[in-house]
Amino acid sequence: MGDWNPIRLWRSILALPNESRTKTIAVAFLVSIICAAMVTGATVILRPIQAQNRAMEQQARLETLLAEIPGLSEILANSEGSALSTVVVDLRRAEASTEVTPATLETAMADTANWTELSPQEDIAGLGSRADLKQIYLLRGPDDGVKLAILPISGTGYGGPIEAMIAIGDNMTTVSALAIMSHSETPGLGARIDEPAWRQQFVGKPIADETGTPRLSVARGRATTEFEVDAITGATRTNNAITRMLQFWLGPRGYGPTLDAIRRGDF
């Protein structure tokens, strides 16, 4: 050894018999390095475009949700351009977070202290642990009172996680719209939760009874009470997942206390 001229070194490696240990290690090493560089390069170069795509998709879905809310355009027109405000809410204290802003939310969520472990009884939506900080959208009327709250909700469906947004208005008592942000349910069956005709059923449904218990749910078959919507045929597990998701997030461990606070006028 002692000859470290790269070209001669390269040739001497190539000249080695294929089964020699040195060549095996050299080939494995070179292939790994080249592949690692290729993958890293693609990821790093394309990441900004991907992040932009994701943000645009969220924005587009939020806009669809807003477009489906009846009478929203009038509220927006009356409120003199006061658009939607984004608030990070701390679910532990049911108030707007003072330290965390939407811009720093992602960093804050990386901290496990901002997650609450859920016991199996509480965890009806199949979340495992709940994020304590949630970014919600509030729409204020001319008197500065909150007219509409748009809340992100999530749960475990039949094929994977379901992410949705629910808009609650009318003094935080009824649903104004429901939008499914992402899901992986069976096409043609559970995936029908994303169809406008099905989601429209939620509009105007009261979320809770007089005692404040969340009652909004997907029926088994046809809706029979004022709190229910028709089920999707052949998608029992998806229907149940939506029900559990709504009950969890509108309940005491979800946005229940926050909605109470909004009703009291704390926001």
Place this chain on the structure above:
Amino acid sequence: MKLWTTLTEPILRQNPVTLQILGICSALAVTTTLAAAITMSLCLTAVLVAASGIISTIRKHLPSSIRLIVQIIIVASLVIVVDQILQAFFFEMSQRLSVYVSLIATNCVVLGRTESFALHNKPLSSMTDALGNGLGYSLILIIIGSVRELFGHGTLLGYSVLPTVEQGGWFEPLPLMLLAPSAFFLLGGLVWLIRSLMPKQVETPEHKLVPAEEVPG
């Protein structure tokens, strides 16, 4: 001339899906719409051609003890790159294909071709063979994708072909077409059709059924 045979042979006569029954997992999963089937076909063909080219180039210096893992690393890296490109430039489609693009790495067609062809042939003919196999796979995916989209949604590439009842037409979509079993039925039918037209493809049965013995009494 030989290259032309290498290219056209796998399209019908040596089709990787219908003759060798390879890569049917993705053929079932991504064929609910024609657009998804076409995207998947393009991704697979691109990965297959690139992997065959690279592996064929380094084939003389590939120690046989680590041959398989090196091939898998190359295929998997190419798949990640293709997946990242899809996520950046065809975001909506990548959302619909979800994990199935990443699963090209485990598609038997890819490893089957690199292992049995690219390891023993020059880069040009390996890439031609890869392209032919990619096209053969694409052909089957596109056929199944078209049938499933046409009868499941009444559309082709999103354009309405059979007006559905919901839109005031006459066609009642068949939800079965959107579920995985329908792809099995269609694939089975296709294999049957091709083997009836080309009896050479029929496999000789490996086992013979023993005639049932008469039970006395």
